[in-house]
Amino acid sequence: MRTPFIAGNWKMHMNRAEAGALAQAMKNELAGVPHKLMVAPPFTALETVGAVLQGSNILLGAQNMAPATSGAHTGEISPLMLKDLGVSVVILGHSERRHSYGESDALINQKVHLALQEGLEVILCVGETLEEREANRVDEVVETQMREGLKGITADQLDKVTIAYEPVWAIGTGKTATPDDADAVHKTIRDFVATLYGADEAGKMVIQYGGSVKPDNVKGLMGRDNIDGALVGGASLKTETFVPIAQFDR
Numbered sequence: 001m002r003t004p005f006i007a008g009n010w011k012m013h014m015n016r017a018e019a020g021a022l023a024q025a026m027k028n029e030l031a032g033v034p035h036k037l038m039v040a041p042p043f044t045a046l047e048t049v050g051a052v053l054q055g056s057n058i059l060l061g062a063q064n065m066a067p068a069t070s071g072a073h074t075g076e077i078s079p080l081m082l083k084d085l086g087v088s089v090v091i092l093g094h095s096e097r098r099h100s101y102g103e104s105d106a107l108i109n110q111k112v113h114l115a116l117q118e119g120l121e122v123i124l125c126v127g128e129t130l131e132e133r134e135a136n137r138v139d140e141v142v143e144t145q146m147r148e149g150l151k152g153i154t155a156d157q158l159d160k161v162t163i164a165y166e167p168v169w170a171i172g173t174g175k176t177a178t179p180d181d182a183d184a185v186h187k188t189i190r191d192f193v194a195t196l197y198g199a200d201e202a203g204k205m206v207i208q209y210g211g212s213v214k215p216d217n218v219k220g221l222m223g224r225d226n227i228d229g230a231l232v233g234g235a236s237l238k239t240e241t242f243v244p245i246a247q248f249d250r
């Protein structure tokens with residue numbers, strides 16, 4: 001039985017006061033929710049949000065990290081710095097990092113290794129562009145991203161990895177993959193985990209869906225066999241939309 005995992009990615013939104021207030025409201029409204037929950041504020045609000053979330057059932061996540069623990073990496077944030085702020089989960093390979101900032105599978109793989117070595121959990125994002133979908137390359141794209149992103153990761157380490165399937169064309173566009181379409185790709189991902197690590201690991205793998213998840217489509221998505229949670233962007237910025245998503249009931 002896989003525990004549903006609902007994560008909010010706040011992207012580059014909110015100052016410290018706004019983020020702290022939102023975290024406080026979520027802490028109050030989500031107390032007692034049985035799912036695994038996480039929010040990832042911008043780096044500048046991690047300390048504020050982390051302090052608010054103390055003693056809550058919501059994990060503190062980060063949206064990215066450097067592939068190194070310290071040194072001459074201007075503008076980067078080390079996993080040690082994240083841990084120092086109470087971060088326990090890091091999102092890696094988000095499509096905005098891949099497509100807007102040119103992150104390669106090899107770089108993402110370096111980050112996955114380092115995050116796991118440092119005891120952080122990883123949400124590894126994969127997903128195809130519209131062009132790739134229209135060219136019938138969805139399976140090839142997500143399998144390549146997984147094979148390369150997880151290269152050298154052991155089955156034991158995999159227990160600390162969540163996969164987020166985020167079709168790029170559905171992110172922030174209001175277009176959601178249908179539950180059937182999403183479940184089909186999630187099954188491809190699970191089957192590929194089985195190929196790489198065996199059926200037991202595939203059965204345990206939590207696979208989130210991300211891309212315009214809203215209160216009115218969450219139930220349909222989460223009702224599918226292979227969809228175990230959500231990585232939520234826009235709708236995670238307000239309690240009115242994130243709370244009903246996080247409280248979903250199959």
Ligand SMILES: O=C[C@H](O)COP(=O)(O)O
Binds near residue numbers: 094166171172
């Ligand atoms: O990380 C979250 C995803 O990019 C989804 O964003 P969205 O819910 O705004 O489409």
